[in-house]
Amino acid sequence: MLEDAETMTILELSETVEWGEGVDREPIALTDYIGTLRTDFLGDFSPEKLTITIGGRFMGQRGSFANLQDANGRIQLFMKKGTIGKDEEEIELTDKMMKLLHIGDFIGVTGEMFMTQTGEATIRVKELKFLSKSLRNLPIVKVDKAGNKHDEFTDPELRYRQRYVDLTVNPHVKETFLKRIKLMNVIRNYFNDQGWLEVETPILQPIHGGAAARPFATHHNSLDMPLYMRIANELYLKRLIVGGFDGVYEFGKMFRNEGMDRTHNPEFTAMEIYVAYKDYIWMMEMVETLLEKIALEVTGGTSVGYDGKEINFAGPYVRMTMYESIEKYTGIDVSKMDEAGLREVCEKFHIEIDSSMGKGKLVDEIFGEKVEDNLIQPTYITDYPIEMTPLAKKHRTSQGLVERFELFINGKEIANAYSELNDPIDQRERFEDQLKLAERGDDEAMVLDEDFLRALEYGMPPTSGLGIGIDRLTMMMTNQHSIQEVLFFPQMKPEAQTQIEEAID
RNA sequence: GAUCGGCUAGCUCAGCUGGUAGAGCACUUGACUUUUAAUCAAGGGGUCCCGGGUUCGAACCCCGGGCCGGUUACCA
Numbered sequence: 001m002l003e004d005a006e007t008m009t010i011l012e013l014s015e016t017v018e019w020g021e022g023v024d025r026e027p028i029a030l031t032d033y034i035g036t037l038r039t040d041f042l043g044d045f046s047p048e049k050l051t052i053t054i055g056g057r058f059m060g061q062r063g064s065f066a067n068l069q070d071a072n073g074r075i076q077l078f079m080k081k082g083t084i085g086k087d088e089e090e091i092e093l094t095d096k097m098m099k100l101l102h103i104g105d106f107i108g109v110t111g112e113m114f115m116t117q118t119g120e121a122t123i124r125v126k127e128l129k130f131l132s133k134s135l136r137n138l139p140i141v142k143v144d145k146a147g148n149k150h151d152e153f154t155d156p157e158l159r160y161r162q163r164y165v166d167l168t169v170n171p172h173v174k175e176t177f178l179k180r181i182k183l184m185n186v187i188r189n190y191f192n193d194q195g196w197l198e199v200e201t202p203i204l205q206p207i208h209g210g211a212a213a214r215p216f217a218t219h220h221n222s223l224d225m226p227l228y229m230r231i232a233n234e235l236y237l238k239r240l241i242v243g244g245f246d247g248v249y250e251f252g253k254m255f256r257n258e259g260m261d262r263t264h265n266p267e268f269t270a271m272e273i274y275v276a277y278k279d280y281i282w283m284m285e286m287v288e289t290l291l292e293k294i295a296l297e298v299t300g301g302t303s304v305g306y307d308g309k310e311i312n313f314a315g316p317y318v319r320m321t322m323y324e325s326i327e328k329y330t331g332i333d334v335s336k337m338d339e340a341g342l343r344e345v346c347e348k349f350h351i352e353i354d355s356s357m358g359k360g361k362l363v364d365e366i367f368g369e370k371v372e373d374n375l376i377q378p379t380y381i382t383d384y385p386i387e388m389t390p391l392a393k394k395h396r397t398s399q400g401l402v403e404r405f406e407l408f409i410n411g412k413e414i415a416n417a418y419s420e421l422n423d424p425i426d427q428r429e430r431f432e433d434q435l436k437l438a439e440r441g442d443d444e445a446m447v448l449d450e451d452f453l454r455a456l457e458y459g460m461p462p463t464s465g466l467g468i469g470i471d472r473l474t475m476m477m478t479n480q481h482s483i484q485e486v487l488f489f490p491q492m493k494p495e496a497q498t499q500i501e502e503a504i505d
Numbered sequence: 506g507a508u509c510g511g512c513u514a515g516c517u518c519a520g521c522u523g524g525u526a527g528a529g530c531a532c533u534u535g536a537c538u539u540u541u542a543a544u545c546a547a548g549g550g551g552u553c554c555c556g557g558g559u560u561c562g563a564a565c566c567c568c569g570g571g572c573c574g575g576u577u578a579c580c581a
Contacts (some may be wrong), residue, residue: 060531061540061543062538062539062540062541062542062543062544063537063538063539063540063541063543063544064538064539064540065538065539065540065541065543066540067541076540076541078539078540080538080539081538102531102532103531103532116539116540116541117539117540118539118540118541120539120540120541122539122540136515137515137516137531137532138515138516138531139515139516139517139530139531140516140530140531140542141516141517141530141542142530142542143541143542144541144542145541145542148542149542150517150529150530150542151516151517151518151529151530151531151542152516152517153516153517154516154517155512155516155517155573155574156573156574157512157572157573157574158516158573160573161573165516169516211581212580212581213580213581214580256580256581258579258580258581259506259578259579259580261580262575264580352578364581368581388581406581413581416581444580444581482574492572492573493571493572493573494572495572
């Protein structure tokens with residue numbers, strides 16, 4: 001539906017369609033794309049020989065000059081009235097078309113490259129084809145000589161709701177998403193080179209296992225049973241290791257029914273990988289290699305500017321056990337403390353706690369409050385208390401700990417990894433401990449998955465697993481501070497209630 | 506959830522102490538046609554987020570609601 005304000009444009013459209021009927025409707029055969037055209041042209045300039053055909057959006061004009069934009073860039077057109085076409089009739093038609101042309105329309109042009117007096121690579125248009133009409137006004141961003149932007153399309157609400165407009169008029173936005181895609185491809189290529197396999201596991205799960213979070217619940221009609229959108233895919237990937245794959249990974253959307261803010265969206269992308277016959281020490285080395293590679297290929301260097309700081313992704317990264325890190329930043333050794341001692345420490349630092357919290361949770365609270373923000377450069381925090389990590393293997397030497405690390409960068413958790421727990425008896429006990437926590441009031445304690453235990457009972461090789469938050473890693477690599485800037489379509493409340501009602505009817 | 510700020514033309518924004526709604530870009534018409542924030546002239550375009558209230562009179566003040574953003578809390 002279009003507003004009254006658009007009436008004029010619709011009249012214009014009908015006129016366009018009318019003359020358009022006389023125009024060749026065959027698909028236009030593009031010979032080039034704007035993105036590479038300018039550099040190709042500048043590299044090997046052979047004037048009057050290079051006849052090309054390109055397509056794109058018409059993005060405004062100045063006198064006889066105009067801009068054309070395609071997926072990868074813009075180029076200037078020279079379109080002089082009364083000169084485009086083979087004969088009188090065609091010239092007249094093209095003049096009419098140029099009059100109807102406005103910002104946002106898709107056109108195809110054929111012409112020759114030349115250099116203007118002011119040194120701008122330009123196409124002298126010999127033939128103009130109208131391809132598609134834009135009925136709405138694009139917000140045009142103008143950039144002056146000094147590089148200042150005028151009338152920039154900046155309203156975050158409009159930008160997120162109408163990402164197609166954002167992408168069209170804000171090149172830096174497109175750049176961010178291209179980097180996100182590149183980042184994922186770097187990971188894929190590296191993993192594939194190692195022989196690890198990209199797999200897919202269920203998004204609709206009868207038991208929402210593998211993490212501690214509130215799920216989205218739904219209902220399957222013909223089975224008449226509840227299903228949950230996955231909060232994690234960990235237990236399914238481990239089943240595949242049981243099934244005999246040596247290395248499996250998945251890029252997947254996870255869904256958590258919790259608050260939204262600058263770093264949380266209800267659906268987000270996690271990359272999880274499991275490699276058999278490895279442990280978490282090996283995994284730290286793998287992650288260092290991977291992140292260095294990502295930084296290099298996505299940003300062009302291993303040192304990345306973020307938040308006014310320089311983050312150095314070249315390995316090896318600092319390694320500290322969780323207890324060491326707490327001692328470093330509080331001066332207190334909590335490693336031998338019982339629950340009562342930990343509660344005292346929390347009180348001393350005015351950390352809010354409640355009765356449902358066990359030992360592991362209390363340690364985590366102290367860590368979150370006193371340590372996390374200090375971990376600016378990539379840092380591995382290792383060897384977590386067993387209570388907070390029900391899916392990780394017990395530490396080979398330290399009692400009460402598990403073989404786990406989290407990678408912190410700029411005070412944020414970026415990756416989480418274990419030597420995976422593959423002892424089915426231990427795993428059952430750890431699930432049962434979770435049940436006790438749940439009874440105590442912890443509504444995020446992990447749910448017992450009987451089939452997963454059965455899988456472990458058949459035998460799982462020693463395995464190391466890793467999860468990386470792709471959205472947050474992308475934020476890091478693109479210097480963005482809101483998750484919405486790295487998601488094409490971040491979750492938003494509906495624009496107007498009426499739209500929802502219409503949709504339901 | 507708390508708190509602060511924003512919402513005015515398609516976009517970016519002005520709008521004083523409450524007194525007929527403004528600019529630039531975009532759009533339309535014309536001029537110009539080697540421009541690059543093109544230029545010049547004229548024109549059209551508004552549910553001032555929504556609903557109530559106060560007032561002779563509300564974009565502006567008051568009450569309620571909505572959406573967006575910042576901060577903060579919660580949440581692996």
